[in-house]
Amino acid sequence: MSLTYLAALAISIGGLAVLDRRLRLALFVQPARTMVTVAGAVVVFLAWDALGVGRGIFFIGDAPYLTGVRLAPQIPVEELLFLVLLTYQTLLLWRWFSRSRDARTRSAPDDGPPGGTSRAVDA
Structure with a gap:
């Protein structure tokens, strides 16, 4: 029994949470929505x-870094954390890219209609 992989996963999730809190992307902005989204995808x-x-198709095989605890046959508890x-991570990346895209869109100057130049019409 080894806690190596389980600890690495927990530390990684903790790191994502720190990043999420700092950038206010998901969990610390809309906690219920984030939990439902992540839980639904995990299910x-x-x-x-x-x-x-x-x-x-899937099986555990020789796995020296797993705890040996199973959620079901051939599904280790580490799979849940993974x-x-x-x-x-995917949710945070999506939120960050969406925010970056929205910021670029808001800061872009309005140069007239797309695909051409606008000319003033003499009246």
Whole structure:
């Protein structure tokens, strides 16, 4: 039994939370919405994992860095934290890129209609 991978995942999720708090991207702006989004994605991915295990596609194999605790046959507890990490990271990246895009759009000068120049019409 080793806590190495579990600890690495927990530290990584903690690092994402620190980054999220500093940049105010998700959890510290809309906590309920963030938790529902991450939990929903994790449930979908766990179902995907269960399907893969049932078909013999996914299996644990030789895993010296896992705790040995299982959520289900061939699904280690570390998988749950990995899926939280994966979905939380994706959500933070999406929010950060969206914010960056919105900031660029707001700061762009209005040079007239797209695709051409505007000319004043003499009356």
